Amino acid sequence: MRTRIKFCGFTDAGDLRDAAALGIDAAGFVFYAKSPRHLDTDAAAALRRVLPSWVSAVGLFVNAEPAEVRRIASHVGLDVIQFHGDESPERCLASVPDGLAWWRAVRMRSAGVLLESFDRFGQAEALLLDSFSHGYGGSGTGFDWSWIPAVRPLPVVLSGGLTPDNVADAIAAVRPSAVDVSSGIQSDDPRRKALARMERFVAEVLRADAKLCQTSTR
Numbered sequence: 001m002r003t004r005i006k007f008c009g010f011t012d013a014g015d016l017r018d019a020a021a022l023g024i025d026a027a028g029f030v031f032y033a034k035s036p037r038h039l040d041t042d043a044a045a046a047l048r049r050v051l052p053s054w055v056s057a058v059g060l061f062v063n064a065e066p067a068e069v070r071r072i073a074s075h076v077g078l079d080v081i082q083f084h085g086d087e088s089p090e091r092c093l094a095s096v097p098d099g100l101a102w103w104r105a106v107r108m109r110s111a112g113v114l115l116e117s118f119d120r121f122g123q124a125e126a127l128l129l130d131s132f133s134h135g136y137g138g139s140g141t142g143f144d145w146s147w148i149p150a151v152r153p154l155p156v157v158l159s160g161g162l163t164p165d166n167v168a169d170a171i172a173a174v175r176p177s178a179v180d181v182s183s184g185i186q187s188d189d190p191r192r193k194a195l196a197r198m199e200r201f202v203a204e205v206l207r208a209d210a211k212l213c214q215t216s217t218r
C-alpha cells in the first residue's frame with residue numbers, strides 16, 4: 001500500500017490549493033493559540049472549503065476543552081482530530097464527535113513511551129509519532145526511528161523533522177502508514193509553505209514507495 005501524506009500547519013488558501021493539486025491525502029489545521037500557525041475557526045472553515053472531498057481535514061489540538069474541540073470540529077467540518085497535548089484516552093474519547101477518527105500524538109523520548117501508548121490509546125485510529133520537544137510539537141526535530149517496532153498494534157503516522165531530504169530514508173526504515181510534515185515544507189515565513197519543498201517532498205515519497213514495491217516483488 002502507498003504511504004499517505006499529511007501536510008500540517010496551513011494558513012493560506014493558495015498553499016492549500018497547491019498541496020491538494022500535488023496529491024496529498026490530509027491537511028492539518030492548528031488550533032493551539034501559542035502556535036505561529038494558529039487558526040481561528042472562521043479562517044479554518046474558509047480553508048476547509050478549498051479542499052476537495054478526497055483530502056481529509058485534520059484538526060490539531062493541545063489540551064483543549066472537549067466541548068471546544070467538538071464545536072470547532074463541527075464548525076470547520078473536520079474529518080480527523082489530532083490530539084497533540086497531554087490528553088488522556090478518556091479525554092480524547094470525550095472530545096471526539098461521533099463517527100470522527102482521531103489520532104494521538106506521541107512525543108517520542110524512548111521506545112518505551114511508544115509501547116505504553118499502543119496500550120493506552122488502543123481506540124485511536126493511529127498514533128502520530130513526533131519528536132519530544134519543550135513545546136508540544138511542530139519543532140522540526142527528529143527522533144531515533146529504531147524505537148519504532150516493525151510489528152504494531154495500530155497504524156503509525158511518522159512525523160518530527162521530516163524533510164524532502166530524509167523522508168525516503170524514513171519510509172524505507174519505518175514503513176509507516178503515513179508521513180506528516182510541517183517545518184520541512186515551510187517557507188521563511190512560518191505561516192507559509194514553499195511550493196518547491198512541497199513538490200520535492202511528494203516526489204520523494206513516491207520514489208520511496210516505488211522502491212519498496214520493486215524490492216517486495218522480487
Ligand SMILES: O=C(O)c1ccccc1NCC(=O)[C@H](O)[C@H](O)COP(=O)(O)O
Binds near residue numbers: 028084137162181183
Ligand atoms: O505546528 C505547531 O506549531 C504545533 C504546535 C503544537 C503542537 C503541534 C504542532 N505541530 C505539529 C505538526 O505540525 C505535525 O503534526 C508534525 O508533528 C510535524 O512537525 P514538524 O517536525 O514541524 O514537521
